Amino acid sequence: MRIVGIDLGTTNSLIAYMDGQTPRVIAGRGDRAMVPSVVAMTDNGLIVGDPAKEHLVRNPARTVYSVKRFMGKGLADVADELKYFPYTLSEQGGVIRLKIGEKSFSPPQISAMILKELKQRAEAFLHEEITKAVITVPAYFNDSQRQATKDAGMIAGLDVVRIINEPTAASLAYGLQQRTQGTIAVYDLGGGTFDISILKLKDGIFEVLSTNGNTHLGGDDFDHVVAEVILKDIRATHSLTLEKYDDAMQTVRLEAERTKIRLSDEQTATAVIELPDGKGTYRKVFTRDQLEAITGDLIERTLAPCRRALKDAGLQTSDIDEIVLVGGSTRMPLVRQRVQELFDRAPHSELNPDEVVALGAAVQAGILSGDTQGMLLLDVTPLSLGIETMGGVMSTLIRRNTTIPSSAKEMFTTYVDGQTGVDIHILQGERELAKDSRSLARFRLKMPPLPAGVPRIEVTFLIDANGILNVTARDMRSGQSQSIEVKPSYGLSDEEVEQMIGDSFKFAAEDITARKLIEARLDAGALIAATEKSLGQGGHLIATDEIAAIRAALAALAAARDGADPRAIRARMADIEQAAHHLTATLMDDSLKQALQNKKLSELP
Amino acid sequence: MDQTQNTSNKRTELQMARSMCWHCQSEVTGEYYCGQCVKVQPLSKEMDYFTCLGLPRLLAIDTAALEAKYYELSRTFHPDFFQSKTEPEQQISLGNSALLNTAYHMLKDPVQRAEYLLKLEAGSAKDIRNSPPADLFEEILELQEDLEAFRSASGDAKETDQYRSKLLVDRAQLEQRRQDMDTKLAGLFTKWDTIQNRAPQPDALRPQKDDVLKEMRELLSNRTYLRNILNDVVAAMEGGHADRRH
CATH class of the missing domain: 2.60.34.10 (Substrate Binding Domain Of DNAk; Chain A, domain 1)
Known part of the structure; x- marks a missing residue:
């Protein structure tokens, strides 16, 4: 029975599998392996990933991101970071509930929606049902956070055969590829959490010596300090308090993230924000130095856990043979610099820091299924x-x-x-x-x-x-x-998880319809655009009643697209294809003729 | 003491006469697996950590060999390799792995190894000291006074620095004492191993063994007391929490 590996991240999630002895991530539409960990609950159903990310600004109150920060937590634990979260939070039985529209969801339920998206992606790619998974968690996750992750898997219809730690997963992928022996430190700075793990690699045994971290420190926090600067600046220059606007807050947060990312490659980047109420466009140039000045303290906070981990392992920095960087935030030059200074050694970054955790989860899945032999991970409790x-x-x-x-x-x-x-x-x-x-x-x-x-x-x-x-x-x-x-x-409680599994099946039918609707609408949009283009190019080549028929079919499709029945949309799309059949054929003949005319006779075969 | 010897004799017998396979009820002939049905067998709850890792009851240990054995047994018992097996087998794998992990880490560290040996051979690991050992009494008293003064020092930087440097001197002195203890401990290790090598049977040379164990127990208690004090000093100077062990 196949077991897949899943990196259920704060900002992005990935799914990977073992292709023989090689772990590979599974890409979705547009070849993107990363699924943004964002869930939007629209009137037409559930949307997960890239399309949901667009809803962050359009429909902030019904779009959930960074839900991992709520896993296994009570309301009091997250009180000081709710500024950017526009939805209502409450607590029931020690578990946070997010009120979205009329319904209330626990963090494992939201995570389950992301897991289901990944599961479906893998099923479409591998052409088989996926029921078993290894899911990664930050090494410094406590028991409640691990249990919540396991619950999420169950709600998504997955048997979570193993929870493994993200830095150790990364070491498996790294060790498999590099055939390293010796002592390595894995520095993992993700979207919401920081982990450091120190491992001894010997003859296929990956023995974790110590681990430390902070489950509340990651890329999100960097975005927030950049966003703070922007918000303060807008207050000063435009007398606008954006905190009142849920959508504008998301715009600022996302633009802060984009600016931060750009500054990893460039020395300056401009944050551009369309202000609400027609107050115009706000622009601010950030330099990398500025970013480093305001995020330096956060990066500094990762170093104490590194020292504690070394102390617990009974090691000096000089005992570390290699340093492996994991997590998108390790792309920041200052992070690399500080890590290099601490360990007095240049860190490795051969592997894609976004994918290495999912790849490692797949390796562990291979070990558990017996397909990958000779490797064994011995982890610790943090x-x-x-x-x-x-x-x-x-x-x-x-x-x-x-x-x-x-x-x-x-x-x-x-x-x-x-x-x-x-x-x-x-x-x-x-x-x-x-x-x-x-x-x-x-x-x-x-x-x-x-x-x-x-x-x-x-x-x-x-x-x-x-x-x-x-x-x-x-x-x-x-x-x-x-x-x-x-x-x-x-x-x-077990009963609640059972209930949520039941609910998830009940909603599954709705979800499938919602997904089909979204896909049909996207395809309809593409067909309308393509047909309009063809009409523009070849309208003069066909009869006027044909044009009228195509126009009528286009109008019918546009109307169906606004409805909620994916089958109706597909039917109207078929109508257009039929009505425009002659036009398409004519255009192809025409372009062929033109191509021929443009060539000299001698060039023809 | 007699009682301990009796139970330890009985324990050896129990381990020798391997029980029936939990699954097929045939006599278990293999080391960890049933020879008949090839199911993994639970390690005996009575098994001591030395036996678990295939070592004689000695205090000098080849750590590389210990690690190799630990890795080998991990490959035998780890739950990763029982994923597709039955529930009872998974439970056995879990229990065996937990025992193995504890055994390895206990034996890997020389002090914990000695404490464990004491527990095996003499019933209890060590006495918990609440007052300083006689030969350290004055030094520790002085340190505690200096520590108190440092803790209650006013915000005056000069005053704090003065106490700090005093503490550093006290600390260095006690660190030296601890090193002396470690040297003495190493001597006792050799002494134990020599007797044990000569007479591995539990009853043989018992009075000599008990003398070494008694000395070791005293030393380990003092050492723990001293280490906790030193940890308090480090914590006070770094402004963190004391990291107490054992």
């Missing part, structure tokens, strides 16, 4: 796992940077005679106090009603190869295992 003990202190069970799978056992008993349960609070993080750590989940351990201290329940905390926690309990006196219901602090 954050310490523990439980809350008396006095609100976190007692660590599994330390950060422990190789996974990993397990820890803890024995629990009672303090009061006849006590029937013990509440357990699972935490993740590096802080000493429970209140400073991330709450993962809670559960109640059932105890047999016996004198205090007599019950002995052994709880096993196991972090699996996905970096996701599994908890099991066993009564040591009876030897019976106990089923426990772990309630995630920031996650969907």
